[in-house]
Amino acid sequence: MRNLLFFLLMAFVTGAASAQDGPRRNITVPDIPGYHTLKGDFHMHTVFSDGLVWPTLRVIEAWQEGLDVIALTDHVEYQPFKSDVNNDRNRPHAIAEQKAAELGILLIRGGEITRKMPPGHSNALFLKDVNKLDTTNWQDAFAEAKSQGAFVFWNHPGWKAQQPDTTKWFDEHTRLLEQGMIQGIEIVNYMEYYPEAFAWALEKNLTILGNSDIHGSIYQEYDAKSGLKRPVTLVFARERSAEGVKSALKEGNTAVLFNGNLYGRQEWLKALFGACVGQEVNAAASGSEQHSIFLTNYSDIDFRLIPGKDAMKNHLIYPLDLPAHSTIALSVTPRQLGGPGKLSLPLGFTVDNMFVAPGKKLEVIVRF
Amino acid sequence: MRNLLFFLLMAFVTGAASAQDGPRRNITVPDIPGYHTLKGDFHMHTVFSDGLVWPTLRVIEAWQEGLDVIALTDHVEYQPFKSDVNNDRNRPHAIAEQKAAELGILLIRGGEITRKMPPGHSNALFLKDVNKLDTTNWQDAFAEAKSQGAFVFWNHPGWKAQQPDTTKWFDEHTRLLEQGMIQGIEIVNYMEYYPEAFAWALEKNLTILGNSDIHGSIYQEYDAKSGLKRPVTLVFARERSAEGVKSALKEGNTAVLFNGNLYGRQEWLKALFGACVGQEVNAAASGSEQHSIFLTNYSDIDFRLIPGKDAMKNHLIYPLDLPAHSTIALSVTPRQLGGPGKLSLPLGFTVDNMFVAPGKKLEVIVRF
Amino acid sequence: MRNLLFFLLMAFVTGAASAQDGPRRNITVPDIPGYHTLKGDFHMHTVFSDGLVWPTLRVIEAWQEGLDVIALTDHVEYQPFKSDVNNDRNRPHAIAEQKAAELGILLIRGGEITRKMPPGHSNALFLKDVNKLDTTNWQDAFAEAKSQGAFVFWNHPGWKAQQPDTTKWFDEHTRLLEQGMIQGIEIVNYMEYYPEAFAWALEKNLTILGNSDIHGSIYQEYDAKSGLKRPVTLVFARERSAEGVKSALKEGNTAVLFNGNLYGRQEWLKALFGACVGQEVNAAASGSEQHSIFLTNYSDIDFRLIPGKDAMKNHLIYPLDLPAHSTIALSVTPRQLGGPGKLSLPLGFTVDNMFVAPGKKLEVIVRF
Amino acid sequence: MRNLLFFLLMAFVTGAASAQDGPRRNITVPDIPGYHTLKGDFHMHTVFSDGLVWPTLRVIEAWQEGLDVIALTDHVEYQPFKSDVNNDRNRPHAIAEQKAAELGILLIRGGEITRKMPPGHSNALFLKDVNKLDTTNWQDAFAEAKSQGAFVFWNHPGWKAQQPDTTKWFDEHTRLLEQGMIQGIEIVNYMEYYPEAFAWALEKNLTILGNSDIHGSIYQEYDAKSGLKRPVTLVFARERSAEGVKSALKEGNTAVLFNGNLYGRQEWLKALFGACVGQEVNAAASGSEQHSIFLTNYSDIDFRLIPGKDAMKNHLIYPLDLPAHSTIALSVTPRQLGGPGKLSLPLGFTVDNMFVAPGKKLEVIVRF
Numbered sequence A, B, C, D: 001m002r003n004l005l006f007f008l009l010m011a012f013v014t015g016a017a018s019a020q021d022g023p024r025r026n027i028t029v030p031d032i033p034g035y036h037t038l039k040g041d042f043h044m045h046t047v048f049s050d051g052l053v054w055p056t057l058r059v060i061e062a063w064q065e066g067l068d069v070i071a072l073t074d075h076v077e078y079q080p081f082k083s084d085v086n087n088d089r090n091r092p093h094a095i096a097e098q099k100a101a102e103l104g105i106l107l108i109r110g111g112e113i114t115r116k117m118p119p120g121h122s123n124a125l126f127l128k129d130v131n132k133l134d135t136t137n138w139q140d141a142f143a144e145a146k147s148q149g150a151f152v153f154w155n156h157p158g159w160k161a162q163q164p165d166t167t168k169w170f171d172e173h174t175r176l177l178e179q180g181m182i183q184g185i186e187i188v189n190y191m192e193y194y195p196e197a198f199a200w201a202l203e204k205n206l207t208i209l210g211n212s213d214i215h216g217s218i219y220q221e222y223d224a225k226s227g228l229k230r231p232v233t234l235v236f237a238r239e240r241s242a243e244g245v246k247s248a249l250k251e252g253n254t255a256v257l258f259n260g261n262l263y264g265r266q267e268w269l270k271a272l273f274g275a276c277v278g279q280e281v282n283a284a285a286s287g288s289e290q291h292s293i294f295l296t297n298y299s300d301i302d303f304r305l306i307p308g309k310d311a312m313k314n315h316l317i318y319p320l321d322l323p324a325h326s327t328i329a330l331s332v333t334p335r336q337l338g339g340p341g342k343l344s345l346p347l348g349f350t351v352d353n354m355f356v357a358p359g360k361k362l363e364v365i366v367r368f
Helices: A002-012 A055-065 A091-103 A138-147 A171-178 A195-204 A242-251 A266-276 A309-313 B002-012 B055-065 B091-103 B138-147 B171-178 B195-204 B242-251 B266-276 B309-313 C002-012 C055-065 C091-103 C138-147 C171-178 C195-204 C242-251 C266-276 C309-313 D002-012 D055-065 D091-103 D138-147 D171-178 D195-204 D242-251 D266-276 D309-313
Strands: A036-041 A069-072 A106-114 A121-125 A151-154 A184-189 A207-211 A232-237 A254-258 A261-264 A277-281 A291-297 A303-307 A320-322 A326-332 A346-357 A360-367 B036-041 B069-072 B106-114 B121-125 B151-154 B184-189 B207-211 B232-237 B254-258 B261-264 B277-281 B291-297 B303-307 B320-322 B326-332 B346-357 B360-367 C036-041 C069-072 C106-114 C121-125 C151-154 C184-189 C207-211 C232-237 C254-258 C261-264 C277-281 C291-297 C303-307 C320-322 C326-332 C346-357 C360-367 D036-041 D069-072 D106-114 D121-125 D151-154 D184-189 D207-211 D232-237 D254-258 D261-264 D277-281 D291-297 D303-307 D320-322 D326-332 D346-357 D360-367
Touching: A036 A242, A055 A069, A055 A091, A069 A091, A091 A106, A091 C326, A106 A138, A106 A242, A138 A151, A151 A207, A151 A242, A184 A195, A184 A254, A195 A207, A195 A346, A207 A242, A207 A254, A207 A261, A232 A242, A254 A266, A261 A266, A266 A277, A266 A346, A266 A360, A291 A320, A303 A360, A309 A346, A320 A326, A326 C091, B036 B242, B055 B069, B055 B091, B069 B091, B091 B106, B091 D326, B106 B138, B106 B242, B138 B151, B151 B207, B151 B242, B184 B195, B184 B254, B195 B207, B195 B346, B207 B242, B207 B254, B207 B261, B232 B242, B254 B266, B261 B266, B266 B277, B266 B346, B266 B360, B291 B320, B303 B360, B309 B346, B320 B326, B326 D091, C036 C242, C055 C069, C055 C091, C069 C091, C091 C106, C106 C138, C106 C242, C138 C151, C151 C207, C151 C242, C184 C195, C184 C254, C195 C207, C195 C346, C207 C242, C207 C254, C207 C261, C232 C242, C254 C266, C261 C266, C266 C277, C266 C346, C266 C360, C291 C320, C303 C360, C309 C346, C320 C326, D036 D242, D055 D069, D055 D091, D069 D091, D091 D106, D106 D138, D106 D242, D138 D151, D151 D207, D151 D242, D184 D195, D184 D254, D195 D207, D195 D346, D207 D242, D207 D254, D207 D261, D232 D242, D254 D266, D261 D266, D266 D277, D266 D346, D266 D360, D291 D320, D303 D360, D309 D346, D320 D326
Parallel strands: A036 A069, A069 A106, A151 A184, A184 A207, A261 A346, B036 B069, B069 B106, B151 B184, B184 B207, B261 B346, C036 C069, C069 C106, C151 C184, C184 C207, C261 C346, D036 D069, D069 D106, D151 D184, D184 D207, D261 D346
Antiparallel strands: A036 A232, A106 A121, A121 A151, A207 A232, A232 A254, A254 A261, A277 A291, A291 A326, A303 A320, A303 A346, A346 A360, B036 B232, B106 B121, B121 B151, B207 B232, B232 B254, B254 B261, B277 B291, B291 B326, B303 B320, B303 B346, B346 B360, C036 C232, C106 C121, C121 C151, C207 C232, C232 C254, C254 C261, C277 C291, C291 C326, C303 C320, C303 C346, C346 C360, D036 D232, D106 D121, D121 D151, D207 D232, D232 D254, D254 D261, D277 D291, D291 D326, D303 D320, D303 D346, D346 D360
16 A cells, blocks of 8 residues: 555656655665675565565665665576566666666676576676576576676585585686686675585685565564574775775675674674774773773674683683673783783783684684 | 565575564454454555555555555556656556465455546445546546446545535535445544544545555654554444345445544444443442442553533533553442442443544443 | 673772773763753662672663762661671762762762651661661651751652552651651652652652662663663753762752653753754755755654644654654744744643643644 | 552452463473473572572463473672672562462572682582581582581583583582582583583483573573573472472482483483373274374474384384374384394384484484
8 A cells, every 4th residue: 555655656647755765774784894784685586587576676776775786686597477577678678767866776786597506596786787697508598698798606606406415616717807808706695604615715816795685575584683693795885886895895895794704704703893893991990910901792692702711811701792792891900910010911802703714704803 | 584485485486484474463452243343454555656655565564564455556647757657557466466365364356546526536346346446537537437337436525635625525525426436435544534424424424544545655654653642434234245245235234443533423423432441349448338330442442431411510621631551440439329238339421532523532431 | 701801900900991890881961051961879788688689780880871970878767688788878978988089979878767668668778877877767867867958859759569559648658748847749759750759749849860779780770771761850950069969969950861752841841852853954955935944853762742723734744753862854834824924933742751740741832 | 460460469469369470381291201301490589699680580480381390590799789789699589489389389599609710610509508618618618518518519511611611520519429519510500511511411420400590581592482592490390399309309310401401311211202202093094005194293392203214114204293292103114124024014113303312312213
């Protein structure tokens, strides 16, 4: 009914106003020095391939979830609903464009090259004409994407339906890489994380992405209006525009946020942690015998700090939970490390939910 | 990706298995003596009119939310997406049928007769051919629905876009009622409750309904996977089948559950409360000087009991919250009402969230 | 076990460190120009009267809930546990002081003068010696509080146990007021709001307070770690100190936040709304024919804006939900009010959850 | 205020009634054939040692959380608040008894023997006089507990404050075991699970327990009114009484529920899974080519089933989430295992959150 109301008003009435798309729940993941931290999802389906929603709903979902940038990436070669739905592959983007402008969502034109393994599925972003990727040979589709200036990444490299037993890098991928036809890789897709893909990305200098590959409605698949369970590709962009996103993706300025964990190159995660967590002296409880501090998390991300050896020696033996928008109070008696004269006591922690490589967590220093 | 996986498996593989539609969150609203308590929504849109989802998604949403019966009721006269989507009005039901069978959801074929006021919008259920309702005069559409044996109800009678200042019953509605062309009325639509419509229903013997009129995704519109915020038409049916639902609707055996409140005729709500809430003696705390009982809510509905005068005289002066699946302990010293010899002390309460008429709450007796 | 650990470490070990009190969940209610917005609760009980927790637990609860200032106000005349617990009325504050310093919670020494109606119960804050309030006549207790420089307020004036049928202002209260022995009044206590008390406060220039009067544990009584359901007295203080709080209370610089609603004098609520909600132009969707804006709520409070007549004329006919940390997009076509040349279109709304007097809501202007 | 109200009413008024302790949130963990499944916590502190709450609050918390049986187990040798609080070790139980009777909570008299390692801390339940355990030598305390007929278990054997680097079984424990002075062991305490302790329990035939060891308020420590995050000792008792609990503990009829996981001997967990999860045929979707079933979880526990090899061969390749009170639909085409004639297809799964030994999960069969 809500929808119809506004169609009617737009059509028949002299003045119109609206807040029809509901509130956007802003996700607080702070900017880092020199960059906007944009929240993106670059893998989504609509009824124009095998998704179950209309293109505009993807924009409204993105708005409500607090995303900044999305791409509709329907399968180029697979349209199971085509007896009922137009199969022009440029339609989803065209239909969604106006709503995206209204809501300030950056909308990237894309498509999914859907082939059997190798090379499997890949998404091409920043396309000019998606229909031209419907080629007989997959090699031609990648060449066409390149000629349109696309940014291309390998989707769900560990997907069991295509690689039931192993997660393998094929010669075909090497060739695509050498020809400049693939620049990124999903290390998270839907609800799965692929450590092998993360390792390849670091080794071969591929941009990492984490996307939902959503077919149904986003709220149905991921629990309850939380922006931190579903995968998000964090894009560190010098400007908030489609061009800014393209440059950031091509330069590899990304990290992945999924199910409360962050994955990314060390330099980005370190900057991000610094922007999320601050500290101040607790003067009332500090003195010559005790250094006391407050540690505050300004972000929507829950952090957990695991004490290193020095911290444990100072009896910080339990993990420190630092949930979103919370503060913890910490104090140490620095006698063991040199006595009351010591001006600063640096203690090492690892951040339990920040991964700078498969199995390797970010290390940070807290100074008392 | 999930969707595609199963398409592929179905097509190419020798054996197939699935739990692809996710878990159904069962809503506990108990059956009442002689009847199944079915949870229904009889007003939903898809991309075949101005909804934003594919027909099968409505079935999957219903499954996940714990509904038993739904109807897809796209606008007969309004298809804004028809340049991209087939405008055969029988398609949504046909597309959704197989998924409904797989998941055990009762699917009713319907359509929304979408006219200006009077008579406004009405839903026709149990149609045989929806296309035939696309007539020039609205009177012919209602006549066609009747000839197909439909159950017809007036939608959102208090909708501000059609009745901005008043909620009015028109002569046209009287005529439809007299001709047997309208049998029910929405007293709740989307997020609004219309007390006037509830009063008309009681006065004119119309079946009451509460429906979502959903256009977007259900989880996007109603908070977080709760079956009790969104409107549900409770159908008290002698059998769990489309026929059982049709009989129940024609006989007026319904109640409406919306935003934690229940609306319905006294006999149904009384039976439902009796099925939801039970009591037992707390022997350990009862004696000649004190009667103690436990009151248990076996349902997913939160109840709140407001003490009547006798209860207040016994110092039960505060409202009693009895949330879903909880127990409260109550005790009274019945001296004032006749001393320790008295075998039973009946105290009156009103149920704060059960409405048997506009502004009138169900009264219940608790015996100590 | 956690507690014991730290007792042991403090006692026997050379260096100690801790985050033992868990994270503080920061509540975002912004400061207003010239003032800190402190979150306070000035009515709490411990095992030293009829409360069920130890004094330090009140401090830890306050820390975890994001409060800035609390007072332990055990009954002066009522100690049901005194056969097991010390009945020196200054002990609760003394016991809690160190933990308050560690966690940066402002702790005010107080007590509850607990007499039958009139004048009922009153809290005295900023006391020097609570024991001296244990007098035979209630008048002497108030005189003693005054001589100690206390700030005194009337507790739960509408409490049914003392005023079952009416909420009445007695001559005794007039006399206390005239003698400068009462300066404030609770308009919210535990889970009840007293509109009569709010009216008296405005009329007689009393400081308004909303307090929990907590006896059990705070999380047990109020749902799930939410700082917005339980009553909070917002104190607008020129400095973050006990002195700053005392001045603010004496000057009447307060508002009450309870169950998502705000109560207070118009000037404070207007300033607070201005600090919570900001707006920016949506350039992408604005043009000569349409003014579009984003409205953002930077606070933890959910707001709801009800359109006034002008807004409705511009088809903003539905209430606007603006939940915590969300943004809504609004647009109007200002043709009716003077055409495209018009530079600004002010539309009036009332804020549904901000009360500047009983039954009277704050009015705000949104400029397009 | 609520508390005081009822004290006043009890004292001065002729008739009294109450629901003052709030609603009990019933936890659905079904009974198993021949046994009641009681939910217990046998390790709790009050202000009579180093806990921060009054004894009655522990009973009210247990009621609200849906527990059936608890023990207050204050430290026998450690009373940091004794300058303010009575140090008779029998007082906590005596104070809490009446409230336990009112609410139907089974209350077990206990105490914590608090010694340095070895043998560390142990709880003694079903004591007659707790004061007598205050002996100079720890051996005498255990002998006294035995002479009172107590059930004794080793607490938090992996506690880092006592065993920072290793989790070790000492000769002293062997001797206690041989002398019949220790019959159980905590495999979960507060927020930690000790796999070593679970292994010892299975090897040495000790009863397993999981307890909160709560010092603060239970809702403060464990998130938000959930009965499944905090440790619960499930006691399979032939009768719902203190005697029934004692027999069950002595016979080892327990399992531990903690943070969504279950730990226990295979026979108990198998029976429990059978009581929680049922299945029925989905007739509408079954035929000669496909077997379809519904699997329903009737409990408050979320289960997750991991397909075994046969299940994977039938393309059940993803884990099956079966949350509390949900149903999933499953279907297989059993061609590979013998064709359409086959009447039943048993497929193996492991239950991801049920542990029958450290690192070993329960295996179950689903029949299609």
